Structure formats: structure tokens, C-alpha cells
Amino acid sequence: MKVALVHYHLQPGGVTRVIENTVSAWKINGNGPEDYVILSGRNYPERKLQNVRVVEGLDYMDLSDATDPLILKERMEEAARSVLGKLPDVWHIHNHSLGKNSGLSGAVAELAKSGARLLLQPHDFAEDGRPQNFRNLGEARALLYPTAGQIHYAALNRRDQSFLQSTLDDFNSPVHLLANAIPQQPASNxxxxxxxxxxxxxxxxxxxxxxxxxxxxxxxxxxxxxxxxxxxxxxxxxxxxxxxxxxxxxxxxxxxxxxxxxxxxxxxxxxxxxxxxxxxxxxxxxxxxxxxxxxxxxxxxxxxxxxxxxxxxxxxxxxxxxxxxxxxxNELWVDSSLVDQESLKHAISAALGSAYQDYQRELPADAVNVATESILNEQGVKFGSLNEDLQKQVIAEVQSSKQETESIRKQAxxxxxxxxxxxxxxxAVAENFSLPAYGAKVYQIYRNLLESQTEKVTYANSEKMLEQFLSPERLNLLRS
Missing domain, CATH: 3.40.50.2000 (Glycogen Phosphorylase B;)
Known part of the structure; x- marks a missing residue:
């Protein structure tokens, strides 16, 4: 089995660490692909990874500057062949749908059309509070979630897995749960x-x-x-x-x-x-x-x-x-009397209007009421959903009230x-999230992918993903 790992860049950060951990896990286990190549849009500044190839057009790019998807696909294939001697058996591509480069999103669609076996692993979503990224996808939005038996997805957590499964509903692409590895830490005195x-x-x-x-x-x-x-x-x-x-x-x-x-x-x-x-x-x-x-x-x-x-x-x-x-x-509730409710409702209305406008979607008629009821109800007010000004008002009130202080202590x-x-x-963390455990999970997903039946590629309705994230009951003023 030969594998290509793909990301926009290999600068220090979360996805780069995931790729480094993946390769380290294979070395520890002695049970990984026969060979691999790592494709990046930028030079790798460290020495932990081998077989890195820089692909022009793979880095972050604005919509107007993005490389034609067919050209980028060909460059990726050429770079992979230069190390593997052939096209990869599996393409493991990170964050293709994030909206950092519509060329990569389109190139993934072209790989899918060609029958390539793909493992697509979103770590973050353009639909999740990143409207600029979403707009940067352009026409690639319609091709964002290809699906067929030979195309699998990997999700970091249950929420992402659930959202992907709902988006891919009635299609044949499995969504695997693949939590990141957690290296063990040395103890100190x-x-x-x-x-x-x-x-x-x-x-x-x-x-x-x-x-x-x-x-x-x-x-x-x-x-x-x-x-x-x-x-x-x-x-x-x-x-x-x-x-x-x-x-x-x-x-x-x-x-x-x-x-x-x-x-x-x-x-x-x-x-x-x-x-x-x-x-x-x-x-x-x-x-x-x-x-x-x-x-x-x-x-x-x-x-x-x-x-x-x-x-x-x-x-x-x-x-x-x-x-x-x-x-x-799960929440810290404060008495509704501690919050200026008119200010809260105004902030909710403004935040919702801005969010839907940023995504160029029409605000549902009941959106403000739905969001307000999710933050302010018979239990009180969700402190963690308030903006900074309202939070400061609440803290000052809590400090001056023994009853409210005891309520927070009891909840916390x-x-x-x-x-x-x-x-x-x-x-439990060592057993389930260690590097060896992670490497074994990744390799097993690859094996499942290789055994999957090849089918005609279709594309899920990406609007379903946006609807799940852009939901009034999920509003939090700290994310507006």
C-alpha cells in the first residue's frame, strides 16, 4: 500500500502535528503503508518528516488566484509519482473543504471523478463561523463533499461525524471517527x-x-x-x-x-x-x-x-x-435578573443578522426567538453564551451576592x-489515544478503504452542512 498525505502547508500547528504523529505512529508500530509521500504547498521547516514534496498551487490562496483544479490535480499526481513510482493507492487529504484554497477543493473533486480512493479528513469547517472561507470556495461549494464507496471521511469527534453523516445521508461514503493522538507526558516534581x-x-x-x-x-x-x-x-x-x-x-x-x-x-x-x-x-x-x-x-x-x-x-x-x-x-446558569434582557435580546438579534448576512442566507422568521430561548429561559441565563460586556455585569452582581456566589460554586x-x-x-487516555493506537486506527481505515467497492461518484448537498452549523439554537455571542 502506498499513500499520499496532503495539506496546504506543514508549518507548526495542529494539522502538521497530526501528520507528524501519523508517521511516527507507523514507525512505532512497524505496521503502516509500504511507502508514503507528503504533499504541501510550502517547504517543511522541520526534520521530522521525510518524503515531502512541495506542490505549486496547494498553499492557501484567494479565490481569484486559485490554480485550475485539473492542473493542480496533475501536479499532485506528478509529485506523488516522483516518490512512490506510481499513483497512490490512498489519498489522505486534510481540510480540503475549509475554504483556504478552492483549487484544492476542486482538485479533490477531480481525483474523485478519476476513481481515486480518498480519505477526506476535515479538522475545521468553512460552515462553522468562517464566512470568508465559505465565500472563498466559490463554485467549488457544489463539489465539496464527493461520495462513493471508494471515498471515506474521517471525523475528529462525534459532532463532526454526525454532521457529516447527515450531509452524506443516503450515500455510501462511510464516516470514521478518528480522534487525534495524545502523546504521553513526563511527570515532574x-x-x-x-x-x-x-x-x-x-x-x-x-x-x-x-x-x-x-x-x-x-x-x-x-x-x-x-x-x-x-x-x-x-x-x-x-x-x-x-x-x-x-x-x-x-x-x-x-x-x-x-x-x-x-x-x-x-x-x-x-x-x-x-x-x-x-x-x-x-x-x-x-x-x-x-x-x-x-x-x-x-x-x-x-x-x-x-x-x-x-x-x-x-x-x-x-x-x-x-x-x-x-x-x-455543561453550563453555568445565572439568575435572569442579573442580565439586562433588552441588551441581551438586541445583541442576539444583531449577531444573528450578521451571521446570516455573512453567509448570504435569509434569516428565518423565528430565528431571534429560537436563539433567545436557547440562552434565556426558565433556568436563567447561560453565562457562557453572553458577550464580554454582559459577562462583566453579571460577575459584578455575583460578587455582591452570597446567594449567587453559592449558586455558581454549587454548579461548578x-x-x-x-x-x-x-x-x-x-x-484510558493512554490506551485509546496513544500514538500506537492512532497509527493502528489510521492503517485499518486505509485497509477498509482499499476493500471498498468502486462506484460512480456523486456529490452531497453541501447546503445541509451549512444548515447544521448556521442554526439559531447554536448561537453563542462569543462566536459572533
């Missing part, structure tokens, strides 16, 4: 770390993420306001200039309200990421949207308990594999699990 890095806070609850809007920094402030026995911190500040002013406002807010909270702790210490994690009493998540869900698995590899917010549509399959997250909460249930339960989750 917390006392030694404290000695070398005294600037690290005691009783630290660490949120090991870079500051972006969907990471919900306001909820970290809410937890800090209601749990003064801990010091909360996230690890890194933003790189997106558009978010920097919001981030700075949170820093000023926490200082003004004297919260035991540090934003950007990793930029205020020489301690490494593993050293900060090992020093922490626990790891916290408050993100409202994730792709794979690394943050729900990686803490256990360090032997650390995870506390905070769950995202069930991302983590539902983890519990089936023995990673129990029952100690997490920030209890650090005992060592036996931590070890059970650690073992």
Missing part, C-alpha cells in the same frame, strides 16, 4: 518547580490555552470571583490583534475587582508549559467551542485532574472509552478528583 519558579502562584488552577474569544475568558473571571481559595490563570495572550483590546480589558477588570486571576501567566515566567501544568493543582476548561477536544484529554496524561466546563457534543465518545468527565459542568463543583480516579482516566 511540583516542589522542585516551585523552588525554581517561585513566581508561579500557589493553589494554581491553570487554563493552558492562548487567549482567543471562544476560550471564554470571562468565565475564568467568574470562577475566580466565586472561588477565592484558588488562583486561576490562562497561559498565553492573544496573537490576533483584533482580540487584544478585549483581552486587555479583562486584565484591567480583574485588577479593578481584585480577582485572584492572571491572564497570560506563561508570558510572566520562564517555566515551560509542562512545568506550569505539573505545578498546577488542577487544569480547568471554560471554552465554549472546540474541534478535537485536546483539552479534555491532555491533562490526564500529566496526571492532573480536569475541572470546569464540558462540551458534550465534542466529548461524548470519550466516556465510552473510559475517560470519565462527570465532574465537569470544582473538586479535585482523588488519585485513583485520575489514574483511571490517565490509563
Amino acid at each position: 511540583p516542589r522542585e518547580i516551585q523552588r525554581y519558579f517561585p513566581e508561579l502562584p500557589e493553589n494554581l488552577i491553570l487554563y493552558p490555552v492562548r487567549a482567543v474569544r471562544r476560550k471564554n475568558l470571562g468565565e475564568l473571571a467568574l470562577l475566580s470571583a466565586t472561588h477565592p481559595e484558588f488562583h486561576f490563570a490562562n497561559s498565553l495572550g492573544p496573537t490576533n490583534p483584533a482580540f487584544r483590546s478585549i483581552y486587555q480589558n479583562w486584565i484591567e477588570y480583574t485588577q479593578h475587582h481584585q480577582l485572584s486571576l492572571t491572564y497570560g501567566l506563561g508570558e510572566q515566567t520562564d517555566a515551560s508549559f509542562p512545568e506550569m501544568v505539573n505545578h498546577a493543582q488542577a487544569i480547568v476548561n471554560v471554552s465554549v467551542a472546540e474541534g478535537f477536544g485536546l483539552g479534555f484529554l491532555e491533562p490526564w496524561t500529566f496526571g492532573k485532574c480536569l475541572v470546569g466546563r464540558n462540551i458534550p457534543e465534542i466529548t461524548s465518545d470519550f466516556s465510552e472509552l473510559g475517560v470519565h468527565l462527570d465532574n465537569l459542568y 463543583k470544582l473538586q479535585i478528583l482523588n488519585e485513583p480516579n485520575i489514574q483511571k482516566n490517565q490509563a
